[in-house]
Amino acid sequence: MARFPVIKTLEQFRWSWPKTINRPTIQHLFHLKFINNKENVVFIGGVGLGKSHLATAIGYQACLKGHSVLFTTAIDVINAMSAAQSVGNLKNELKKYLRPELLVLDELGYLPIDKTGADLLFQVISHRYERGSIIVTSNRAFKHWPEIFNNDSTLTSALLDRLLHHSETILIEGDSYRMKDRIETLN
Numbered sequence: 001m002a003r004f005p006v007i008k009t010l011e012q013f014r015w016s017w018p019k020t021i022n023r024p025t026i027q028h029l030f031h032l033k034f035i036n037n038k039e040n041v042v043f044i045g046g047v048g049l050g051k052s053h054l055a056t057a058i059g060y061q062a063c064l065k066g067h068s069v070l071f072t073t074a075i076d077v078i079n080a081m082s083a084a085q086s087v088g089n090l091k092n093e094l095k096k097y098l099r100p101e102l103l104v105l106d107e108l109g110y111l112p113i114d115k116t117g118a119d120l121l122f123q124v125i126s127h128r129y130e131r132g133s134i135i136v137t138s139n140r141a142f143k144h145w146p147e148i149f150n151n152d153s154t155l156t157s158a159l160l161d162r163l164l165h166h167s168e169t170i171l172i173e174g175d176s177y178r179m180k181d182r183i184e185t186l187n
Contacts, residue, residue: 002069002100008056018049020173026054029168030061034133035102040167041135044142048176051137052106058135059104068100074108074136077124078117085120097124102133109140109148118149122159129162136163 010030015023029041041058043051059069077097084093097103103124113121128134140148142164146156 002059002063002071004056004060004071006056007060008053009060010054010057013050013053013057014177017177018045018172018174020171021050022170025168026170029058032058032062032065032067034168035062035067037166038130038133040133040163042163042167042169043135043137043172044169045139045172046174046176047139048179049172049174050177051139051172054170055104055106055135055137059102062102067102069102069104070097070100071104071106072097073106074113074121075111077105078113078120081120081124082116094123094127098127098132100132102135103128104135104137106137108136108138109145112147113149115150115152118152118155121149122155125159125163130166134163 010027015021034041041055043055045051056071059071062069080096081090081093084090105124125134138145138148142160145160146153149156149159
């Protein structure tokens with residue numbers, strides 16, 4: 001029901017790969033207290049550093065502990081909400097993203113979001129504020145988030161205000177793990 005693309009666990013994570021990662025903070029997240037407190041987690045870092053892996057592993061752990069979880073990409077939320085809005089079913093579609101105790105929003109910032117998409121995603125984040133936890137993965141630093149949301153700094157500020165008020169931000173730095181073999185053959 002969580003719709004994980006693949007199952008990932010903390011034990012599978014390669015701690016030695018990222019150049020910068022706060023291992024104790026991440027391991028603490030696996031106690032899942034942030035879900036009970038309706039707090040959020042934001043993973044920020046370049047591609048191939050394990051953001052989605054960690055978000056999935058936390059979500060999977062939450063499922064094992066009896067929490068309801070939904071894993072999706074930011075663009076899939078926007079597309080589903082937009083389609084629902086066009087047929088007058090936005091309220092019901094929104095409930096799908098409000099119902100789980102933990103919503104994992106993967107890949108925020110990888111594709112541009114137009115004004116309508118930004119407004120729809122804001123509704124999800126705004127309605128979940130202090131009612132349910134969100135894990136967001138993004139390849140963009142917060143200062144670049146207005147670019148994600150159609151350069152709407154007002155909407156971006158309001159979204160970040162709600163998302164970050166009760167949250168843990170994890171910065172991961174380094175080179176893409178998926179490209180490591182390619183990089184090693186080029187050297």
